[in-house]
Amino acid sequence: MNLLYDISAVEIGQHFYWTLGGFQMHGQVLINSWIVLGLVIAFALVTTSDLKPVPEGGQNLAEFVVEYIRDIAKTQIGEDYKTWTPFIGTLFLFIFVSNWSGALIPWKVIELPNGELGAPTNDINTTVALALLTSVAYFYAGLKKKGLEYFGKYVEPTPILLPINVLEDFTKPLSLSFRLFGNILADELVVAVLVSLVPLVIPIPLIFLGLFTSAIQALIFATLAGAYIGEALEGH
């Protein structure tokens, strides 16, 4: 019982700090992001090591993933989707593997001096980084396609909407980052709190719910990023 309670103790806002050139970093987030990167890159290398015209083994999975992501990109962006498939696909895979790594790997077994390992996406830094990159991406997409005319969309359909249109550029990354952060953190918290109360059996449905939510959040993030890029690209 003691062991179970030790494993299930709830920790929030505790970080394993590293310092580099006077700046602080969250070590646990970085360690986990490296593990996630390793997993994704390993998947990429293993499944695409030997590409054949008629797919075999891992290539099927890789093709399924690529087609799935292309489908998302195509639905949201339209004809220019191929340029943006890597961005949207990387968003999806990184968030998906991050979320599921937090839910499936028993990180508590690894003892850190402070804080605990978990999904990289349960740290606000990660989600804000991804959301800001999405903002940069859609600005880049719009400016590349239309040049400075892109900013004309702020007074469309009427200049009265200018403040709201400007506000949108701030709410987009904000909502993206907080949605992902809140969902993953809340999911891990719910499981952690429940496990601390009833260590066995009862949390299992919630863990499955957490897996479902995690996958959905990855899909939502990728889809919304695609939608924003598509919105910036479309004519008005």
Place this chain on the structure above:
Amino acid sequence: MTTISAIRCRFDTGTKFIAARRNVRARATIPKTPRAAFSSNNKSELSKVVKPTVATILTNAVIVLPSLAGEPGKIFDFNLTLPIIASEFLLLMVILDKTVFGPVGKALDDRDALIRSQLAAVGDNSTEVANLIAEKEQVISNARAEVAKEVASTKAKIDADIAEAQAKAKADVDKQIAAALAKLEAAKAESAAQVETKAKELSDQIIKKVVEV
């Protein structure tokens, strides 16, 4: 309930909540003891079991709340992690583009193009098929004509044979008839001669007799 008030007290006095957490961890093991003596005094023991459980729930909630409300520099703690994650993401994007989205996407496109071209080729086959059908018709009609010709020639030959045989048979029969007729004529002539000689003899005899008489 004493635990909760103790913890609240600690929060109120500004003690670090990590201390409170340790308290909770220690407190969490408590349900063990009442359970051992559970059978002796049900009602009071039940409350003894419930109390620590409720206390654990509430203390957990109490612990969670202050940190969500912004325990100094905890949850919304932006620092160097952000740019590092961003650059890691970009690195991952480049690697995935080079390994997965580029090559696998190309493989998918190539296969798509291949299947499309094969389908188009199948569509073009229709003229070839039409040619083959025409050729087949030609071959069949040629064969039919040849067979018809052969049948006709054979028939003509058979007819000729039959006619020849007929003619021959007729000639034979004619010859035989002629021969028979000739024979008959000869026989007739002979018998006529005989009759004449006989008649002459007879007449001679008659004359003789008459003369004699």
